[in-house]
Every structure is written in C-alpha cells, then in structure tokens.
Amino acid sequence: MIPSKSLSCLLTLPALALLSLTATALPHPRSASSTASLKLSVRINSNGLKNIAAVDRARFRALQTGGSSSINATNAATIYTADVGVGSPATYYTLLIDTGSSNTWIGAGTPYTKTSTSRDTGGQFSVTYGDGSSVSGEEYTDTVTLNSDLVIENQSIGVASTSPGFYGLDGLLGLGPADLTEGTVTNVNEVPTVTDNLYTQGTIGSEVLGVFFAPASSDDSSGELTFGGYDASKITGNINYVPITSTSPASAYWGIDQSISYGSASILTETAGIVDTGTTLILIASDGFSKYQSATGGTLDEATGLLKITSDQYDQLSSLYFTIGGVTYELTPNGQIWPRSLNSAIGGTTDGIYLVVADSGTTSGSGLDFTNGYCFLERFYSVYDTTNSRVGFATTKYTHATSN
Missing domain, CATH: 2.40.70.10 (Acid Proteases)
Structure with a gap:
C-alpha cells in the first residue's frame, strides 16, 4: 500500500501535533550490532x-x-x-x-x-x-x-x-x-x-x-522480519547490495535498477522498478512482457489474468535471470509458476499451470518498469537498508525449490 501525498485530505490542527509524532525516549537500549x-x-x-x-x-x-x-x-x-x-x-x-x-x-x-x-x-x-x-x-x-x-x-x-x-x-x-x-x-x-x-x-x-518468505506451497510456509540487520541462518552465500535507484518515481520506494533475461534472450534492459511485499506477482513493462509471452508460448487466461501454459511448454521453460548490481539471480522454471496446490485460490483450474510474470500495463521508460513482488521474494532473501540507502538480496534454500 503506497500512501498518498495529496494535500486535499489535510485539515488545520494545533501545532502541538507536530511534537507528538517525534521519536522520544530510549526504553530498551541495545548494542550497536543488535537485531x-x-x-x-x-x-x-x-x-x-x-x-x-x-x-x-x-x-x-x-x-x-x-x-x-x-x-x-x-x-x-x-x-x-x-x-x-x-x-x-x-x-x-x-x-x-x-x-x-x-x-x-x-x-x-x-x-x-x-x-x-x-x-x-x-x-x-x-x-x-x-x-x-x-x-x-x-x-x-x-x-x-x-x-x-x-x-x-x-x-x-x-x-x-x-x-x-x-x-x-x-x-x-x-x-x-x-x-x-x-x-x-x-x-x-x-x-x-x-x-x-x-x-x-x-x-x-x-x-x-x-525479510524472509518461504514458498506458500513449501513445508515451511512462514515468514520472518529481522529488525536491525538480517538473519544469516536464512541465506546461502552473501547479501549483495545495490543503491536505491535515482530514477523517479521508483526512487520514492524501495527502488532498484535491474535487467531481465529469459534464457539468453533479453526481456527488459536495465531500468528502474521496485521491490514490494504488497504485490503478489512479478510485473514487467508491456514490451518486456510481450517478449516473455512469445518466448514461453503462454496464452492469457481470462479468469486469473495470468499466462497459462501446457505441461509440454512447462518442460521447455528456461530460467528467468534478474541482473541487479552486476549480480544475476536465477528464477528457475518452477519459480515462474503459481503453486499448483493453490490454483483454486486464484480462480484457476486444478490442473492448470500459470506463470507468475504479468503485464504491468505500461511500456518501459516510465521510471517504474517492474515490481519484484512476493513470487520473487519467496525465492530470494531481501534487505532494506535505510541507513545506507540500499537494498540487498541473497539466495536461500528455497531459491531452487521445486515445491510449485
């Protein structure tokens, strides 16, 4: 949920409200490395x-x-x-x-x-x-x-x-x-x-x-927020950081620059977008989505709004590669499909195979050309660093899971 910056809802109220909203006492002091x-x-x-x-x-x-x-x-x-x-x-x-x-x-x-x-x-x-x-x-x-x-x-x-x-x-x-x-x-x-x-x-x-999420269809469908740092037990390898993008409007949020490839084919050249726990799917600009649809052979399913593929097409899926700050993150074919055990939750058929990459509805160059939502974040640990104005990612034990 993205808060409105419209001034139309504002009322004139006493100035003491300004003071009441500031951070105050130090009730539970901890060490500088505390999480x-x-x-x-x-x-x-x-x-x-x-x-x-x-x-x-x-x-x-x-x-x-x-x-x-x-x-x-x-x-x-x-x-x-x-x-x-x-x-x-x-x-x-x-x-x-x-x-x-x-x-x-x-x-x-x-x-x-x-x-x-x-x-x-x-x-x-x-x-x-x-x-x-x-x-x-x-x-x-x-x-x-x-x-x-x-x-x-x-x-x-x-x-x-x-x-x-x-x-x-x-x-x-x-x-x-x-x-x-x-x-x-x-x-x-x-x-x-x-x-x-x-x-x-x-x-x-x-x-x-x-922020840690596990795939909803896994045997550990849970999540965890770690304040003050990250939980090293949840990751494999290192956290790789990138600065918040300078491109507006993505820069107002947890915005990053990334490119996307399907196999060896470019889907979206490096551009700005956001990381967002409030979005379910992976949304990409319409021109990139058109390339993805053509490459996968998916057909648009009216009930879910998602691309639907056959079992044979699933067997032929290539990985989707997200390059962020020079580091490439592989979203496997299994990571690109909606959990089949949850098809009924989105109005899909029991045996349907639905892709979680969807059309944003706008062409690239808008300053916000993608959203890496929950379906991305369940495969990669994410870190949101206000102190250093950056976002980090790491692989987890679920990055290459086949739970879907």
Whole structure:
C-alpha cells in the first residue's frame, strides 16, 4: 500500500501535533550490532480470487503516479501478517506486512483499546488508494510491541474510522521509507515509521530490515522480519547490495535498477522498478512482457489474468535471470509458476499451470518498469537498508525449490 501525498485530505490542527509524532525516549537500549526478529503468519485466500493480475496492475498504476494502492485483503491470494501489540497492557492486532507503504494503522477489525500510554495527537490521517477508496481516522501515539525485544514508545499510529477492503485484518504495518508518509497526517510533514523509532530509540543498532518468505506451497510456509540487520541462518552465500535507484518515481520506494533475461534472450534492459511485499506477482513493462509471452508460448487466461501454459511448454521453460548490481539471480522454471496446490485460490483450474510474470500495463521508460513482488521474494532473501540507502538480496534454500 503506497500512501498518498495529496494535500486535499489535510485539515488545520494545533501545532502541538507536530511534537507528538517525534521519536522520544530510549526504553530498551541495545548494542550497536543488535537485531531482533518477528515471526510472520501466512494466510491463503481460498474464496476464489478474480483476476489476480488485474489487482496487482491497479496497485502498480497508482504507485507510478505517486499515489496509494490498496491491498484488499479479499483480493490477496497470499498475505503475511504479524500480531502487534498496542497500548499498555497491550491489545494485539493482526496487521498486514507492507514494504510499499509506511503508515502503521489499526481499527479495521478489532477496536482500539486506549490505555495509559495512549495519546490523541489531535491530528487526522488519511490514505487514498488507487481504487478511489480510503482509510482515514485519528492519529495517536502509543506503545507498540512487536515482541519482547522490540518495544516502541510513542509510536505514531492511525486509528481508522473507515477502512474498506481489510476484512479479516485489523490494519497495516508500514515498512517503507518514511517519505511515503508525507501528506498523510494533518499538520505534520511526515511521521516516523516503526523502523525509524526502533533505531532512534536505541533498540536496534542500524536502520535495516531483513525479510524472509518461504514458498506458500513449501513445508515451511512462514515468514520472518529481522529488525536491525538480517538473519544469516536464512541465506546461502552473501547479501549483495545495490543503491536505491535515482530514477523517479521508483526512487520514492524501495527502488532498484535491474535487467531481465529469459534464457539468453533479453526481456527488459536495465531500468528502474521496485521491490514490494504488497504485490503478489512479478510485473514487467508491456514490451518486456510481450517478449516473455512469445518466448514461453503462454496464452492469457481470462479468469486469473495470468499466462497459462501446457505441461509440454512447462518442460521447455528456461530460467528467468534478474541482473541487479552486476549480480544475476536465477528464477528457475518452477519459480515462474503459481503453486499448483493453490490454483483454486486464484480462480484457476486444478490442473492448470500459470506463470507468475504479468503485464504491468505500461511500456518501459516510465521510471517504474517492474515490481519484484512476493513470487520473487519467496525465492530470494531481501534487505532494506535505510541507513545506507540500499537494498540487498541473497539466495536461500528455497531459491531452487521445486515445491510449485
């Protein structure tokens, strides 16, 4: 979910709101090398998703224009959530994990329980989505507990009074760059994210986030966030870093430059795009997608919006190669197909074989020509380093898995 920077939702409120949103005390000091992890839960939507590619494209279009795109829980085939405590004593809320947005908010399901640590800032928050809907409500500061090692004092948190599309969830944990909060809360320029405050309050030694996903169809369909660094036990080899791209609008997010090849054939020359846990598929510019479709022989399936291939075509699939900062990451044929055990979750047929590379709907050269979503991130560990303005990747034991 990408927060809107529109000023139309802003109201005039007392200046003290500005002070209430800043990071404060150092309640849980740790060493400079400290890290702490938060386990994630995976949810599979088995209600029958309608055109998964169209959902991701809507998010992509909104993102290109610098707006926000909803992650409608009813339209997400695979989502990761974390149980996050708010208040003292804490009430726990199930929040969607999103590196594509930065506001943290609750109120979609479980009501906000105020405690002695709750403070109404007098501000209002509003995030407008790509489908025209919005989440809005009051902005509070409160104690936020991710786990016993990750406790944040005076975290800015929205309490939604309207929150369409988040059925079955309580809100969102925003893990994107802080700049994405600009214009979303009244009377402040931007608000510190949970990662900002963990660092500022001395809980973690560096403003770094490691993200691990396992394929949904594997025997370990789980995830983990590591704040302050990365979990070396989850990777094979080294973390390879690249700077945040300088190309707009990708530069506003966790944006990188990469090229893509199918076998030895170029699909997309080096260009800018983003890494995003809130997108399910791998989206690429229309001209690159046309080359990919031609190379694989896939036909567009109207029900899912994905390319569908035969068993014989699957046997002939080549690997897809992502070159990022001079390092090439191989997405094997098995990594290019939707988990067949989850076909019903996207409205597909039981025996269908669907490719997870989809058309972004725009031609290359837009400044945001691809999104490496969940289907990429389940094969590669990712690191988001605010301190050094860079993104890193590493292989995992699932990089060459055949679980799909």
